[in-house]
Amino acid sequence: MSLSLVRSQAPVTRRDAVVDALRDAIVTGALEPGAFLRETALAAQLGLSATPVREAMGVLQAEGLVEIEAHRHKRVTPIDLAATRDLLEVQAHLWRLGYVRGMPHVTPAQLRALRGEVERYARVISGGEESQPAGRLEAIRASHAFHTAVIAAAANSELLRVTLDRLALVARFILLRGGSTINPAGLRLHQAILAAITIGDQEQALAHFDSLAARMIALADPAASAPHITGD
Amino acid sequence: MSLSLVRSQAPVTRRDAVVDALRDAIVTGALEPGAFLRETALAAQLGLSATPVREAMGVLQAEGLVEIEAHRHKRVTPIDLAATRDLLEVQAHLWRLGYVRGMPHVTPAQLRALRGEVERYARVISGGEESQPAGRLEAIRASHAFHTAVIAAAANSELLRVTLDRLALVARFILLRGGSTINPAGLRLHQAILAAITIGDQEQALAHFDSLAARMIALADPAASAPHITGD
DNA sequence: TAGTTATATATTCTATAGAATGTATGGCGA
DNA sequence: TCGCCATACATTCTATAGAATATATAACTA
Numbered sequence: 001m002s003l004s005l006v007r008s009q010a011p012v013t014r015r016d017a018v019v020d021a022l023r024d025a026i027v028t029g030a031l032e033p034g035a036f037l038r039e040t041a042l043a044a045q046l047g048l049s050a051t052p053v054r055e056a057m058g059v060l061q062a063e064g065l066v067e068i069e070a071h072r073h074k075r076v077t078p079i080d081l082a083a084t085r086d087l088l089e090v091q092a093h094l095w096r097l098g099y100v101r102g103m104p105h106v107t108p109a110q111l112r113a114l115r116g117e118v119e120r121y122a123r124v125i126s127g128g129e130e131s132q133p134a135g136r137l138e139a140i141r142a143s144h145a146f147h148t149a150v151i152a153a154a155a156n157s158e159l160l161r162v163t164l165d166r167l168a169l170v171a172r173f174i175l176l177r178g179g180s181t182i183n184p185a186g187l188r189l190h191q192a193i194l195a196a197i198t199i200g201d202q203e204q205a206l207a208h209f210d211s212l213a214a215r216m217i218a219l220a221d222p223a224a225s226a227p228h229i230t231g232d
Numbered sequence: 233m234s235l236s237l238v239r240s241q242a243p244v245t246r247r248d249a250v251v252d253a254l255r256d257a258i259v260t261g262a263l264e265p266g267a268f269l270r271e272t273a274l275a276a277q278l279g280l281s282a283t284p285v286r287e288a289m290g291v292l293q294a295e296g297l298v299e300i301e302a303h304r305h306k307r308v309t310p311i312d313l314a315a316t317r318d319l320l321e322v323q324a325h326l327w328r329l330g331y332v333r334g335m336p337h338v339t340p341a342q343l344r345a346l347r348g349e350v351e352r353y354a355r356v357i358s359g360g361e362e363s364q365p366a367g368r369l370e371a372i373r374a375s376h377a378f379h380t381a382v383i384a385a386a387a388n389s390e391l392l393r394v395t396l397d398r399l400a401l402v403a404r405f406i407l408l409r410g411g412s413t414i415n416p417a418g419l420r421l422h423q424a425i426l427a428a429i430t431i432g433d434q435e436q437a438l439a440h441f442d443s444l445a446a447r448m449i450a451l452a453d454p455a456a457s458a459p460h461i462t463g464d
Numbered sequence: 465t466a467g468t469t470a471t472a473t474a475t476t477c478t479a480t481a482g483a484a485t486g487t488a489t490g491g492c493g494a
Numbered sequence: 495t496c497g498c499c500a501t502a503c504a505t506t507c508t509a510t511a512g513a514a515t516a517t518a519t520a521a522c523t524a
Contacts, residue, residue, distance in 0.1 A: 014508070016302075049510070083389050158321070247478090283477080303505085304505085
């Protein structure tokens, strides 16, 4: 189980290795949202000096996973519901653009890749692992790889970059706070999108994608996520 | 003349100061596209050590202004026409989303700010500075501040961030390669958008914005930018 | 006692030196 | 003459120590 979707192929510098390690820890929640990050302490834990750790922080800051206050401290970005809603809305919008541009150019090989990702998602559900962190992460990775593969077909370098940019941040929220998206209904939507793309019905594929996006965005809806708001 | 639109308010660290200095140099072309950047040489020029220079490179890489090849070299990102077309398309799409979301919430104060930016653009044209680098940069800044102000009204933190993210890269291309957008016709489109927003006609404002965006994207059209392609 | 200033402490930020890596030059062999 | 290997060089990358900055604690004054 890894987060290779946004991981560097083979980290050639210690900095990249630290980035990968910390990203994994943050996305899985091993480093909890809001946790303070001290350079020297982390360096000691990882068995290297503070320099590459410090540089890794800059990368993670660009990905939205770490917040830095100059001369004060660094911390894992807390999960803010309003900010997450904004994030998911923009991400969904960019994904949708990627679908519109990418679907017409999906090759048979890419279609097989899409099928593979859906099967990966399906294995999690059929195995009943949808309530375990490992299974949930696997399903999220499959879903993200699915969307990314469609977008890649658009052959727009900037569109691919901007969608990959905050993918880890999206994954963290869904993994740690988005309980209800990874389930049979979510699987069916992926299957429906795949089926529509396979027969070339892009309109229907988009419709199913919109349903999926709406479900995702709803995760950051205060009304749904804070049901006890009227309790006191 | 500065690039304050993407500049840190008051650089509290040397790293931030270097980022601002290098960003300015890259956007204005003082550091030419493709130029190699050596840490120690730049540090010596700026009168400080290599460490903050090196960290600044990471930030500029995230902004797309610098390309880094591990253990080899760093360079100012070359201007690639295909990549720029992708960039402008995505940027235009995000701006458009910002217009749709932001326009309904523009306050009178923000409207005055928009008017101020259009006047700034107008002063460049009426002063005949549209062919000089300084004037061109001023007009680009006014235009970008205009779009950004509309988007800010949408109050979507992620949308604002993602549009500001690569603003310097967009500005550089238009400044160094986008000869024809800064002119009376460009000014008129800004004025038309402003007028439409002022009277609350968002449909028409969007139509004018689309014209503006199309003109911008056309700058990266190979056919238009390489007219001598049939000459030999 | 409340507020302010000075001091101590912790952490980041920067400078510097050395280690690691990649490229180019020159020599060797076929 | 061409290809391959070793060596020298340049540059990045990392480690370490010291400087700068912010916070907390304690002493002092009104």
